[in-house]
Amino acid sequence: MESHALQIQDSAISGAVKKSRGPLLTPGARCALPVIVLLLLGFAAPLTAVIAYSFAEPHSFNVFSSFSFANYAEIFNTENTVWMSFLWSLSLAAVTVLMLSVIAYPIAYGMVYVFGRWSGLVSTLFVFPLFISENVRLYGWVLFFIKNGVFDGTLNLLGGADAPEVLYSPGIILFGMIYTYLPYMLFPLVLGLSLLPRDVVDAAKDLGASRYQVWREIELPLAMPGFMIGLLLTFVLAVGAIAESKVLGGQSVIVLTHDIEVSFTYAQNWPLGSALAVLITLITGGLTLFMLFKLDLDRVLGRK
Amino acid sequence: MSETALMGVSRQKLLLDLVGVRKTFDGFNAVERIDLSVMEGEFFTIVGPSGSGKTTLLRMLAGMDQPSEGAIYLRGESLNDMPANKRPTCLVFQSLALFPHMTVGQNIEFALKMRKIAPAARKERALELMRVVRLPETYYSKNVMKCSGGEKQRVALARAFTYDPEILLFDEPLSALDYKLRKTLEKELKDLHRETGKTFIYITHSLEEAMVMSDRIGVMRDGRLVQVGTPEEIYTKPSDKFVSEFMGEVNIVRVRPDGSGRYKSEDLAGSFTVNAPASTDGYVVIRPEFLRFLALPSDADNCLTGRVHNEYSLGSRVQYQVRVGERMFLVEQPRRQSFGGGDVTIGWDAADAIFVAE
Numbered sequence: 001m002e003s004h005a006l007q008i009q010d011s012a013i014s015g016a017v018k019k020s021r022g023p024l025l026t027p028g029a030r031c032a033l034p035v036i037v038l039l040l041l042g043f044a045a046p047l048t049a050v051i052a053y054s055f056a057e058p059h060s061f062n063v064f065s066s067f068s069f070a071n072y073a074e075i076f077n078t079e080n081t082v083w084m085s086f087l088w089s090l091s092l093a094a095v096t097v098l099m100l101s102v103i104a105y106p107i108a109y110g111m112v113y114v115f116g117r118w119s120g121l122v123s124t125l126f127v128f129p130l131f132i133s134e135n136v137r138l139y140g141w142v143l144f145f146i147k148n149g150v151f152d153g154t155l156n157l158l159g160g161a162d163a164p165e166v167l168y169s170p171g172i173i174l175f176g177m178i179y180t181y182l183p184y185m186l187f188p189l190v191l192g193l194s195l196l197p198r199d200v201v202d203a204a205k206d207l208g209a210s211r212y213q214v215w216r217e218i219e220l221p222l223a224m225p226g227f228m229i230g231l232l233l234t235f236v237l238a239v240g241a242i243a244e245s246k247v248l249g250g251q252s253v254i255v256l257t258h259d260i261e262v263s264f265t266y267a268q269n270w271p272l273g274s275a276l277a278v279l280i281t282l283i284t285g286g287l288t289l290f291m292l293f294k295l296d297l298d299r300v301l302g303r304k
Numbered sequence: 305m306s307e308t309a310l311m312g313v314s315r316q317k318l319l320l321d322l323v324g325v326r327k328t329f330d331g332f333n334a335v336e337r338i339d340l341s342v343m344e345g346e347f348f349t350i351v352g353p354s355g356s357g358k359t360t361l362l363r364m365l366a367g368m369d370q371p372s373e374g375a376i377y378l379r380g381e382s383l384n385d386m387p388a389n390k391r392p393t394c395l396v397f398q399s400l401a402l403f404p405h406m407t408v409g410q411n412i413e414f415a416l417k418m419r420k421i422a423p424a425a426r427k428e429r430a431l432e433l434m435r436v437v438r439l440p441e442t443y444y445s446k447n448v449m450k451c452s453g454g455e456k457q458r459v460a461l462a463r464a465f466t467y468d469p470e471i472l473l474f475d476e477p478l479s480a481l482d483y484k485l486r487k488t489l490e491k492e493l494k495d496l497h498r499e500t501g502k503t504f505i506y507i508t509h510s511l512e513e514a515m516v517m518s519d520r521i522g523v524m525r526d527g528r529l530v531q532v533g534t535p536e537e538i539y540t541k542p543s544d545k546f547v548s549e550f551m552g553e554v555n556i557v558r559v560r561p562d563g564s565g566r567y568k569s570e571d572l573a574g575s576f577t578v579n580a581p582a583s584t585d586g587y588v589v590i591r592p593e594f595l596r597f598l599a600l601p602s603d604a605d606n607c608l609t610g611r612v613h614n615e616y617s618l619g620s621r622v623q624y625q626v627r628v629g630e631r632m633f634l635v636e637q638p639r640r641q642s643f644g645g646g647d648v649t650i651g652w653d654a655a656d657a658i659f660v661a662e
Contacts, residue, residue, distance in 0.1 A: 197399065197401065199397045199399045199401035200401045200402075200403060200404075202368050202388070202395075202397070202401065203395070203397060203401035203402075203403075204403070204414070204418075205368075205387070205388045205389045206366055206367075206368070206388045206389065206393075206394055206395050207389075207394065207414050207415040207418060207463070207466075207467070208389045208390075208415050208418040208419060208467060209389060209414075209418045210389060210418075213418055217403075217414075217417075217418075218403060221405050222404070222405060
């Protein structure tokens with residue numbers, strides 16, 4: 001009898017213990033807690049604020065208390081110029097990415113297969129400029145291309161001819177972007193190509209593939225993960241580029257990021273700036289997710 | 305090449321002829337002036353330890369490396385300027401080098417796709433080859449990286465056969481597999497050789513593997529071909545100490561003539577009867593199965609006295625380690641024997657031992 005009572009008590013206790021354990025987090029969740037809090041405060045909260053602002057009344061600070069699509073309407077209103085900067089940013093980014101893939105592929109190929117022991121030096125040369133602020137490097141190019149600058153002056157000295165005026169044009173903006181983002185395309189590509197086993201290329205040749213066939217059937221598909229990371233990285237960076245158009249382009253072209261900056265500062269139109277930010281986030285975010293679905297990250301990181 | 309080696313293949317036509325082939329990498333001679341003839345339909349195996357230059361030799365045959373000197377002739381025509389994708393050779397890599405982004409079918413069909421063969425014909429050929437290498441038909445659309453080691457091996461084999469190359473080159477393709485699977489595939493490879501009638505040139509560091517499969521074997525060391533011959537010749541008449549050691553566990557005694565027709569060893573007592581062609585310094589090679597325990601010292605031409613140090617069961621036979629002075633001798637017997645722990649006498653007949661000159 002006594003023992004029976006004891007048993008009941010026992011099970012009651014164990015039940016209580018189980019219950020009190022229930023709401024406690026699993027070890028995994030507990031470890032993730034700091035990161036979750038950080039992401040909520042530092043990422044989700046500002047993003048929510050920006051999204052909320054994008055639906056606020058134009059030229060107001062009535063966030064969460066008003067709702068309107070006017071900001072989005074303004075972006076797509078062809079009487080305004082905002083849509084143009086949107087288009088400029090997207091097309092400049094697209095052309096940059098396209099040019100970069102054409103420029104970076106041969107360099108990456110060289111670094112993996114041709115340069116041999118010099119490839120370390122070559123990659124250092126490409127990394128080195130990254131230690132200097134982007135703005136400083138861009139002003140350096142201004143000094144190079146400006147009238148009576150390094151380029152013009154040297155030409156004058158040598159042959160008396162004037163250098164063509166290239167500053168403050170869309171072309172020089174593109175040049176600046178390609179220059180700035182080259183490493184971000186180059187290194188993922190090097191990674192992609194270096195994951196390509198030499199034997200596999202030899203086997204393809206042995207089975208009768210020509211150089212072009214080896215490239216199309218073996219090299220490109222196997223280097224694709226690295227290539228896609230490069231494309232993604234440079235596109236996202238290039239869409240958000242602002243310094244190139246300001247410093248080299250001299251505002252000959254107004255890019256999207258510039259419009260966003262103006263909306264939040266001089267124009268004091270936070271809702272419009274927010275709407276622009278939300279749109280561009282949707283575009284780049286959508287692109288990123290799409291790429292990541294297609295991409296096998298395990299293979300890129302050599303875990304397969 | 306000895307005459308008996310040629311006799312077995314004399315009715316066949318000469319296919320490959322290597323004349324003074326040499327390969328130098330940064331001043332290092334990987335392959336040193338090799339002269340070799342391979343007959344049509346032959347299974348020729350090159351054996352050697354790692355770094356002996358056998359892979360380099362194979363890559364030169366495949367056209368992936370160019371000889372620094374000398375020439376390779378295929379039916380009398382030089383192959384030197386012919387790139388890998390034009391040669392009638394196909395290499396099965398040690399790493400297999402399967403295309404990881406393709407299915408089993410796409411891997412096998414690759415050579416045909418490169419030759420712009422219609423998809424239907426390609427598939428038909430791929431399925432035919434999959435039957436030959438015993439891969440189930442359902443594997444056609446399977447991701448090749450999801451196959452097991454043995455299956456990958458079969459895919460690599462089928463892929464090499466697709467476009468009907470005359471010469472198949474194998475670079476230790478079985479080395480990564482476990483023992484049982486390797487044994488199975490060795491036999492299948494030999495069957496495949498017989499069925500297709502193609503010329504196989506095979507590389508391995510295992511002489512055992514070479515013995516099972518080959519018509520002829522070439523033993524390589526430091527970039528040179530030390531001996532070329534049939535498996536039997538290599539086994540019974542190794543040309544030097546290196547080849548005999550490479551054959552597996554053997555007892556080797558360094559001997560020199562004592563002037564009276566017999567031979568002496570520096571670290572063993574007594575003198576020995578040796579079947580040597582001339583009176584020179586050399587090595588006596590005695591296989592463990594030719595050493596036996598003697599009841600009387602006069603039961604064999606030569607004898608030694610020692611103690612049994614250890615015994616191992618090899619399954620079908622028993623191997624004894626016998627300590628004689630400072631040396632160990634290996635004796636293999638079909639059945640276990642018991643020894644009282646005292647001295648034993650081991651011996652061999654001169655006819656069973658091999659003499660190789662220094």
